[in-house]
Amino acid sequence: MSITLFTLDKDQVINSLFITGKTDYNFALKNFIPLIDRLEIQRQGQNPKFYSRLENDILEGCIMPPITLAFVGLKTDSDKLDNIQKLINSNIEDAFILDGLQRLRTLQRAFSKKAEKMDLNRPVFVNILLCDSMDKLLYRMITLNNGQKPMTARHQIEIIASNVYDFSNSNIAIETEKHKSKKPIPGAFKQADFIKG
Numbered sequence: 001m002s003i004t005l006f007t008l009d010k011d012q013v014i015n016s017l018f019i020t021g022k023t024d025y026n027f028a029l030k031n032f033i034p035l036i037d038r039l040e041i042q043r044q045g046q047n048p049k050f051y052s053r054l055e056n057d058i059l060e061g062c063i064m065p066p067i068t069l070a071f072v073g074l075k076t077d078s079d080k081l082d083n084i085q086k087l088i089n090s091n092i093e094d095a096f097i098l099d100g101l102q103r104l105r106t107l108q109r110a111f112s113k114k115a116e117k118m119d120l121n122r123p124v125f126v127n128i129l130l131c132d133s134m135d136k137l138l139y140r141m142i143t144l145n146n147g148q149k150p151m152t153a154r155h156q157i158e159i160i161a162s163n164v165y166d167f168s169n170s171n172i173a174i175e176t177e178k179h180k181s182k183k184p185i186p187g188a189f190k191q192a193d194f195i196k197g
Helices: 025-031 048-060 081-090 101-117 134-145 153-160 177-182 191-196
Strands: 004-011 016-024 067-072 096-099 123-131
Touching: 004 081, 016 025, 016 081, 025 101, 025 123, 048 101, 067 134, 096 101, 096 134, 123 134
Parallel strands: 067 123
Antiparallel strands: 004 016, 016 123, 067 096
């Protein structure tokens, strides 16, 4: 299966196409899981114990809330769903997971533990944004994620400034909020503090 599209609308705040669709666990496991770490600025995975109920529900056949995918710079002149559907499916490896990282990680854990119990034909609903710039994508990412476990102010500052500042070649140890939660670097400065400075 691939992604089947249902509706096409316009997000007028970020001037982007907003599309709804559906796929299945099999497609999501093969094509969405590799996208999980494409955005360096995304939050680290949460403690799996918080998602044990969802893991069990997935195995029992629940319908998860939609996964939100985004594409930056994937252009279409068509307003026909069939044409856009082909475009999205043939470029799926270029997508970003904008919302649903924890749900996808939970789906992956459920599959790795009890693949034989999973019905891989179960539906996964998707929302898809076609943005023309990373700034618009980052804006939507912040607004999507602020309704859940709040992002720290430092993390929001890092996201907003991610297209402006590049610290990769710095001689000073600089650490992002995401990296700090994985493995702190002793004596490192917080990236958000440098950006604010």
